[in-house]
Amino acid sequence: xxxxxxxxxxxxxxxxxxxxxxxxxxxxxxxxxxxxxxxxxxxxxxxxxxxxxxxxxxxxxxxxxxxxxxxxxxxxxxxxxxxxxxxxxxxxxxxxxxxxxxxxxxxxxxxxxxxxxxxxxxxxxxxxxx
Amino acid sequence: xxxxxxxxxxxxxxxxxxxxxxxxxxxxxxxxxxxxxxxxxxxxxxxxxxxxxxxxxxxxxxxxxxxxxxxxxxxxxxxxxxxxxxxxxxxxxxxxxxxxxxxxxxxxxxxxxxxxxxxxxxxxxxxxxx
DNA sequence: ATGCCACTTCAAGTCAACTTGAAGTCAAGA
DNA sequence: TCTTGACTTCAAGTTGACTTGAAGTGGCAT
Numbered sequence: 092x093x094x095x096x097x098x099x100x101x102x103x104x105x106x107x108x109x110x111x112x113x114x115x116x117x118x119x120x121x122x123x124x125x126x127x128x129x130x131x132x133x134x135x136x137x138x139x140x141x142x143x144x145x146x147x148x149x150x151x152x153x154x155x156x157x158x159x160x161x162x163x164x165x166x167x168x169x170x171x172x173x174x175x176x177x178x179x180x181x182x183x184x185x186x187x188x189x190x191x192x193x194x195x196x197x198x199x200x201x202x203x204x205x206x207x208x209x210x211x212x213x214x215x216x217x218x219x220x221x
Numbered sequence: 222x223x224x225x226x227x228x229x230x231x232x233x234x235x236x237x238x239x240x241x242x243x244x245x246x247x248x249x250x251x252x253x254x255x256x257x258x259x260x261x262x263x264x265x266x267x268x269x270x271x272x273x274x275x276x277x278x279x280x281x282x283x284x285x286x287x288x289x290x291x292x293x294x295x296x297x298x299x300x301x302x303x304x305x306x307x308x309x310x311x312x313x314x315x316x317x318x319x320x321x322x323x324x325x326x327x328x329x330x331x332x333x334x335x336x337x338x339x340x341x342x343x344x345x346x347x348x349x350x351x
Numbered sequence: 352a353t354g355c356c357a358c359t360t361c362a363a364g365t366c367a368a369c370t371t372g373a374a375g376t377c378a379a380g381a
Numbered sequence: 382t383c384t385t386g387a388c389t390t391c392a393a394g395t396t397g398a399c400t401t402g403a404a405g406t407g408g409c410a411t
Binding site: 104106107110114123124125126144149150151 | 397398407
Binding site: 135138139141142143145146153156157158159165166169170172173176177179180182183184185186187189190191193194195200201202203207208211 | 337
């Protein structure tokens with residue numbers, strides 16, 4: 092596959108793919124002339140990268156997750172990250188409910204309609220700074 | 222409350238609070254000398270901002286959600302955002318399962334252990350570019 | 352074989368969201 | 382009163398993740 096094919100399938104611009112390659116996140120399997128050639132498996136890689144980005148990993152961290160074979164040192168780290176994702180998921184769920192409530196609410200200020208405030212108060216007292 | 226008190230309670234540095242005020246996201250209720258004085262309600266505001274950021278809103282968008290009283294034009298937008306959050310939540314859930322799987326997996330490459338790949342394949346075929 | 356145009360490299364630019372630094376102010380405790 | 386140090390402003394710097402532009406190359410359809 093050439094770069095624009097991958098770009099199209101993955102939904103990212105070619106410039107991003109070149110950038111990712113430069114960073115070592117993906118590899119091109121060769122060249123046809125100057126043109127990069129990618130294996131289809133790069134699409135799975137890209138999906139994984141997208142997943143990681145959504146989960147809040149930096150590109151450098153993702154690169155490390157791909158290459159690093161450290162045995163179990165970061166099992167704790169992974170578990171911690173999973174915890175963190177749980178917290179984020181809870182936040183997003185709150186936000187989602189809040190938005191749907193706000194959409195059905197005639198309060199002038201979108202983010203401060205009573206429904207939202209109630210949700211917020213319910214989720215606040217768990218005293219985790221940040 | 223003075224700025225450092227708010228900062229401490231909200232878990233953000235004072236510089237951020239000044240920045241948010243400049244952007245119109247929060248207001249100080251007055252000054253004692255030069256020093257800003259905040260109402261305790263600013264904490265709720267900050268929690269809301271944090272929630273919005275987590276949900277992927279930009280600071281400008283959040284500011285708009287606070288001030289804008291446009292009647293129903295953006296109900297659709299809010300609903301769309303809720304959908305989007307749903308998708309993100311699904312992604313995070315996949316990632317969370319994947320991380321936990323990877324943590325319990327002896328595969329060398331963390332992000333490409335078989336469990337992860339299976340999860341990925343399960344979530345991929347839903348052909349939504351990006 | 353020729354011309355087009357998608358590809359290439361590399362340096363520099365952009366953007367959001369803050370942070371940092373310098374220089375100054377002032378509330379409050381000793 | 383005097384000092385201390387937490388506050389203030391404002392401009393400039395930082396970071397991550399890309400994007401853009403200029404200048405060049407070469408695969409492929411005609």
